[in-house]
Amino acid sequence: MENGFSSPRSESFPAGLRVLVVDDDPTWLKILEKMLKKCAYEVTTCGLAREALNLLRERKDGYDIVISDVNMPDMDGFKLLEHVGLEMDLPVIMMSVDGETSRVMKGVQHGACDYLLKPIRMKELRNIWQHVFRKKIHEIRDIDHHESFEGIRLSRNGSEFSDDCIMFSGEDLTSFKKRKDFQNKYDERDYGDHSSTKKHRVVWSVDLHQKFVKAVNQIGFDKVGPKKILDLMNVPWLTRENVASHLQKYRLYLIRLQKENDLKASFGGIKHSDVPSEDTSGGFGLQSSIHTNQNDVANDRDQFSGSNFYGQDLDAKNNEGYREEIVSEPKPDSKKPLTADVPDPQDTRSSQMSFDHSSASLGSDVNYTEFDCSIPKQYPWSECPEVQSKQERKLLLQLEDGFSQQPPGVPQHYIEIDQLQSVRDTSSPIKDEPVLVEYKSRHESHISPKETTIDNFSAQSKSLIAYHQSFEPSSTAISSMKPQAVDLSCITDLESCQRNLISPSDSTFPPFNEDLTVCWLQSDFLNKNFGLPNMEFADYSDPSFIADIPVHLYDTLTSDYECPYDPTEYPIVDQGLFIV
Amino acid sequence: MDSVVQLQKQLVDYIASLFHEGFLDEQFNQLQQLQDESNPDFVVEVVSLFFEDSERLLNELAKALEQKTIDFRKVDAHVHQFKGSSSSIGAHRVQKVCIAFRNYCEEQNVEGCLKCLQQVKHEYSLVRNKLETLFQLEKQIIAAGGSLPAT
Numbered sequence: 001m002e003n004g005f006s007s008p009r010s011e012s013f014p015a016g017l018r019v020l021v022v023d024d025d026p027t028w029l030k031i032l033e034k035m036l037k038k039c040a041y042e043v044t045t046c047g048l049a050r051e052a053l054n055l056l057r058e059r060k061d062g063y064d065i066v067i068s069d070v071n072m073p074d075m076d077g078f079k080l081l082e083h084v085g086l087e088m089d090l091p092v093i094m095m096s097v098d099g100e101t102s103r104v105m106k107g108v109q110h111g112a113c114d115y116l117l118k119p120i121r122m123k124e125l126r127n128i129w130q131h132v133f134r135k136k137i138h139e140i141r142d143i144d145h146h147e148s149f150e151g152i153r154l155s156r157n158g159s160e161f162s163d164d165c166i167m168f169s170g171e172d173l174t175s176f177k178k179r180k181d182f183q184n185k186y187d188e189r190d191y192g193d194h195s196s197t198k199k200h201r202v203v204w205s206v207d208l209h210q211k212f213v214k215a216v217n218q219i220g221f222d223k224v225g226p227k228k229i230l231d232l233m234n235v236p237w238l239t240r241e242n243v244a245s246h247l248q249k250y251r252l253y254l255i256r257l258q259k260e261n262d263l264k265a266s267f268g269g270i271k272h273s274d275v276p277s278e279d280t281s282g283g284f285g286l287q288s289s290i291h292t293n294q295n296d297v298a299n300d301r302d303q304f305s306g307s308n309f310y311g312q313d314l315d316a317k318n319n320e321g322y323r324e325e326i327v328s329e330p331k332p333d334s335k336k337p338l339t340a341d342v343p344d345p346q347d348t349r350s351s352q353m354s355f356d357h358s359s360a361s362l363g364s365d366v367n368y369t370e371f372d373c374s375i376p377k378q379y380p381w382s383e384c385p386e387v388q389s390k391q392e393r394k395l396l397l398q399l400e401d402g403f404s405q406q407p408p409g410v411p412q413h414y415i416e417i418d419q420l421q422s423v424r425d426t427s428s429p430i431k432d433e434p435v436l437v438e439y440k441s442r443h444e445s446h447i448s449p450k451e452t453t454i455d456n457f458s459a460q461s462k463s464l465i466a467y468h469q470s471f472e473p474s475s476t477a478i479s480s481m482k483p484q485a486v487d488l489s490c491i492t493d494l495e496s497c498q499r500n501l502i503s504p505s506d507s508t509f510p511p512f513n514e515d516l517t518v519c520w521l522q523s524d525f526l527n528k529n530f531g532l533p534n535m536e537f538a539d540y541s542d543p544s545f546i547a548d549i550p551v552h553l554y555d556t557l558t559s560d561y562e563c564p565y566d567p568t569e570y571p572i573v574d575q576g577l578f579i580v
Numbered sequence: 581m582d583s584v585v586q587l588q589k590q591l592v593d594y595i596a597s598l599f600h601e602g603f604l605d606e607q608f609n610q611l612q613q614l615q616d617e618s619n620p621d622f623v624v625e626v627v628s629l630f631f632e633d634s635e636r637l638l639n640e641l642a643k644a645l646e647q648k649t650i651d652f653r654k655v656d657a658h659v660h661q662f663k664g665s666s667s668s669i670g671a672h673r674v675q676k677v678c679i680a681f682r683n684y685c686e687e688q689n690v691e692g693c694l695k696c697l698q699q700v701k702h703e704y705s706l707v708r709n710k711l712e713t714l715f716q717l718e719k720q721i722i723a724a725g726g727s728l729p730a731t
Binding site (some may be wrong): 035 | 606607613619625629630632633661663664669
């Protein structure tokens with residue numbers, strides 16, 4: 001065995017590391033298998049991403065690490081990456097013959113713990129065990145964290161760990177952890193019932209995730225910490241460690257969603273031409289957040305298009321001239337995990353960030369922003385037949401729940417609206433039909449599934465669409481405001497949903513709502529059946545109707561602005577609509 | 581055993597020339613190093629897989645470029661795949677053509693793409709012949725009772 005690991009025992013880490021390799025190229029699959037076997041790893045190969053997911057799901061605890069190619073015919077590697085990260089919480093390494101920075105960046109953003117360039121050398125594979133080990137360490141560290149992830153004690157813990165590691169070199173990692181846990185008086189149920197060398201993985205079911213999000217919302221996203229969440233969730237068998245790692249993934253996920261949402265939002269419906277939309281129902285060619293995914297394929301497309309869009313946005317942005325930094329606020333601080341993650345210099349994003357920051361400074365609940373970005377992105381509201389749908393649903397439910405928990409963050413909207421108002425006047429009628437169509441179809445797909453909230457949400461989306469569209473015009477002022485507007489819509493998207501859930505009907509709905517009966521009317525929303533919005537949405541496909549909407553929007557918005565709203569009663573729908 | 585020694589020398593020189601002329605690169609060495617007693621035909625197996633996959637990819641490419649309206653994204657995807665698999669065995673020159681090919685795809689340059697298709701086909705058949713010759717030599721050595729020179 002040429003692996004050079006000191007430990008002679010057969011089960012000693014990292015020998016016997018269970019690796020799942022996913023690559024559609026048969027030549028590479030064979031080579032990688034051979035290389036990994038030479039490293040004394042236990043290798044399983046897979047030529048299709050879906051097959052890989054099935055394998056992973058069948059044996060939740062069956063693998064330690066996944067290595068996957070980026071370009072695969074049946075599913076985008078990044079999508080697989082996300083699924084694995086969220087569902088199985090395994091480290092994933094991406095590979096590709098394409099080493100462009102943007103691709104690598106994307107990999108990192110999607111949660112890859114490494115990105116290898118083909119041709120891959122043996123030595124690169126030899127050390128992949130470090131990712132497994134690192135993850136375990138981080139999970140253990142999380143136990144010690146009472147607050148957030150700002151691991152002040154991380155370094156200290158790290159050194160403690162390394163000391164332990166040295167002591168335990170060659171020993172089973174599990175026993176090492178056991179000792180640490182014992183020292184921490186941490187009651188890990190997992191240790192009692194498994195004989196494998198791996199920590200038992202918690203399956204985050206829909207309900208569990210729902211509870212999780214509820215707890216997160218209750219605490220307040222920026223104040224959240226694993227222990228607090230754990231306490232609130234009140235799930236006896238769940239460990240803080242589980243919560244911590246899940247929280248970390250959740251955060252990354254939301255950040256990613258928000259970014260893509262922002263990008264999408266800022267570009268309105270402009271950038272969909274290049275995205276292949278094979279999903280007939282969805283038309284989610286549009287970047288982002290609100291997608292109509294009827295099935296997994298759609299989801300994949302969604303992700304793909306989202307990514308595509310992302311890449312294109314970079315160019316588009318330049319073209320569009322969205323250069324100006326709209327918001328004057330300083331970049332988000334660490335308090336806002338959402339924005340902190342985005343160092344991207346691109347305009348939209350920075351605007352977004354600034355926007356977020358402004359939102360934050362307005363005292364709004366960070367949750368909103370995050371939520372809306374997260375909702376649409378990966379997890380469509382529509383039902384998916386496969387397992388994936390469960391997860392999506394869970395997020396959906398989570399969002400709904402989350403929203404119902406939270407008091408309307410009205411002030412935030414108010415202020416945002418203020419900012420937008422100045423721009424509003426110059427905006428011109430919408431031209432972005434595709435956006436509407438997308439939303440429409442999205443809505444339609446939602447109708448069939450279930451909850452009222454979904455309906456409301458889609459309805460909200462509609463309003464948002466109009467909202468977005470109204471700001472499409474290229475005038476500098478508007479474009480500069482666009483990101484903000486977009487953000488607002490994003491926020492209002494979910495918020496609307498939430499609001500609708502919370503305070504149905506009674507609203508100081510402005511008269512214009514009557515015109516845009518479809519979804520603007522909150523009361524309509526909540527009280528009417530699903531069919532209504534659907535029907536009304538159908539109208540949206542009519543261009544003339546579309547053109548009309550914004551006008552209405554503007555008019556009413558203007559008038560609305562004059563009328564103060566009672567924050568608690570303020571329907572989110574309105575907020576979305578009111579650029580005031 | 582003179583003939584064996586001679587054959588072995590021939591093989592070594594031949595491989596060296598392939599590297600020298602850029603047909604093969606370091607990756608091929610890696611493959612050879614992966615070969616061991618548990619897998620004595622590893623390199624041959626891998627390269628055979630490559631040949632199979634390449635034929636398929638080249639057919640797909642030709643088909644895609646014959647269309648009335650060329651879907652450049654599809655063509656690019658195929659080229660990307662081909663680039664990946666050629667990198668797996670170290671088919672260096674093929675890989676280089678793929679890079680140029682992808683640029684033409686990006687520019688949606690039909691002529692450029694067709695040219696590259698011809699080029700990549702050519703380079704592929706060249707390296708294929710070279711490798712087959714190499715394997716022949718190896719077979720001869722083994723048949724003569726010799727062992728393959730260590731890489």
